[in-house]
Amino acid sequence: MLGFFYFLLILLSVFEKFFPNTTDGDGLPDVDEENIYFTNPNNSDSDDDNLTDGEEINTYSTDPNDSDSDDDNLTDGEEVNTHSTDPNVIKE
Numbered sequence: 001m002l003g004f005f006y007f008l009l010i011l012l013s014v015f016e017k018f019f020p021n022t023t024d025g026d027g028l029p030d031v032d033e034e035n036i037y038f039t040n041p042n043n044s045d046s047d048d049d050n051l052t053d054g055e056e057i058n059t060y061s062t063d064p065n066d067s068d069s070d071d072d073n074l075t076d077g078e079e080v081n082t083h084s085t086d087p088n089v090i091k092e
């Protein structure tokens with residue numbers, strides 16, 4: 001009986017590894033949002049700049065907690081979606 005529970009535990013850990021629990025569907029596991037990125041696990045866009053936390057971390061390398069990573073007064077979302085500028089480099 002104990003062996004069966006052990007088997008279930010292993011099954012669960014394998015499952016979580018391949019299907020990380022992400023409440024807000026931004027592609028970042030909740031545990032990573034809380035412990036690594038310090039973003040909101042219940043909000044797919046913590047800084048409200050129209051890029052999801054996952055896009056900022058994995059695609060654009062921008063700050064998911066700063067709506068304007070390079071402080072040039074254009075939000076990260078505006079730079080990527082509207083101006084096609086680099087959200088990490090201040091435009092001259």
Ligand SMILES: [Ca+2]
Pocket residue numbers: 024026028033039040041042043044045046053
């Ligand atoms: Ca999030």
Ligand SMILES: [Ca+2]
Pocket residue numbers: 045046047048049050051052053056064
């Ligand atoms: Ca964002």
Ligand SMILES: [Ca+2]
Pocket residue numbers: 047049051056062063064065066067068069076
């Ligand atoms: Ca941002």
Ligand SMILES: [Ca+2]
Pocket residue numbers: 068069070071072073074075076079087
């Ligand atoms: Ca900017």
